[in-house]
Amino acid sequence: MLRKAGRFADGDGEVRDAFGRRINYLRISVTDRCNLRCYYCMPEGDVPLIQREDWLTFEEITEVARAAAGLGFDKIRLTGGEPLLRSNLVGLVAMLGRVRGLRDLSMTTNGLLLDKYALPLAEAGLHRVNISLDSVDPEVYREKTRGGDFKRAVKGIRAAQAAGFRRIKLNCVVEWSSEEPDAREVASFAERVGLEVRFIRRMNLAAGEFWVVDGGAGGDCARCNRLRLSCEGLVRPCLFSDVGFNVRELGARAALVQAIEAKPESGEQCVTSTFSQIGG
Numbered sequence: 063m064l065r066k067a068g069r070f071a072d073g074d075g076e077v078r079d080a081f082g083r084r085i086n087y088l089r090i091s092v093t094d095r096c097n098l099r100c101y102y103c104m105p106e107g108d109v110p111l112i113q114r115e116d117w118l119t120f121e122e123i124t125e126v127a128r129a130a131a132g133l134g135f136d137k138i139r140l141t142g143g144e145p146l147l148r149s150n151l152v153g154l155v156a157m158l159g160r161v162r163g164l165r166d167l168s169m170t171t172n173g174l175l176l177d178k179y180a181l182p183l184a185e186a187g188l189h190r191v192n193i194s195l196d197s198v199d200p201e202v203y204r205e206k207t208r209g210g211d212f213k214r215a216v217k218g219i220r221a222a223q224a225a226g227f228r229r230i231k232l233n234c235v236v237e238w239s240s241e242e243p244d245a246r247e248v249a250s251f252a253e254r255v256g257l258e259v260r261f262i263r264r265m266n267l268a269a270g271e272f273w274v275v276d277g278g279a280g281g282d283c284a285r286c287n288r289l290r291l292s293c294e295g296l297v298r299p300c301l302f303s304d305v306g307f308n309v310r311e312l313g314a315r316a317a318l319v320q321a322i323e324a325k326p327e328s329g330e331q332c333v334t335s336t337f338s339q340i341g342g
């Protein structure tokens with residue numbers, strides 16, 4: 063049963079799930095397309111892709127964001143696939159920037175297109191970015207991303223620093239721990255360039271394997287504050303679950319409320335989707 067702590071008009075209340083957790087953070091996947099094939103996210107071969115015509119329009123995404131803000135949500139993160147592959151993403155950021163009640167608008171990207179978009183995104187109202195960087199060895203980087211160009215990622219990081227975002231973090235996926243050689247090198251790189259780094263232990267959706275993110279809140283079910291919106295319009299209560307509520311069928315607010323009511327105490331497994339479809 064959804065517990066209310068105040069009247070819900072224009073974000074002047076907050077919402078809690080059945081376990082008393084405040085839910086105020088919406089991760090929005092704007093596309094399932096990506097210009098990389100990271101070994102821990104996407105299979106090597108063809109990936110079943112969501113039809114473009116099924117993607118939510120920017121107006122629909124903004125409507126969900128407004129409904130979420132009306133329920134007391136104040137944080138939104140744009141994800142993908144690779145969000146910068148969605149054309150005119152700067153336009154969506156500007157639309158979301160006008161949603162009353164939102165105090166934190168961020169994005170997770172692989173950074174390859176940031177040299178082109180960092181400044182326009184910051185000017186449109188994006189506050190923070192997380193940039194994936196699993197190695198500073200160009201060959202290892204190419205291997206882990208199945209073809210990525212390390213130099214382009216670094217160019218993107220520099221452009222983000224020049225754009226003046228409130229905060230920039232590096233996301234580094236590790237097999238076991240931040241003590242792995244690649245992780246230690248990413249940590250020293252981050253220190254050299256004055257950035258924070260988070261270590262994300264490799265997860266497995268189908269096997270239900272996940273851990274608390276080192277340097278973040280992801281994977282910490284007891285403190286979970288998030289919902290996810292997939293690019294075709296499913297509000298998902300949990301990353302490690304197959305449950306989703308369709309905003310086009312139910313309406314934005316009802317889909318959000320039902321997702322909060324269905325939020326599990328902790329994640330189990332997800333066998334119907336990939337990270338690139340849910341947005342990690």
Ligand code: SF4
Pocket residue numbers: 272280281282283284286287288299300301302326327328329330
């Ligand atoms: S597994 Fe589910 S409940 Fe746990 S932190 Fe992730 S999204 Fe939240």
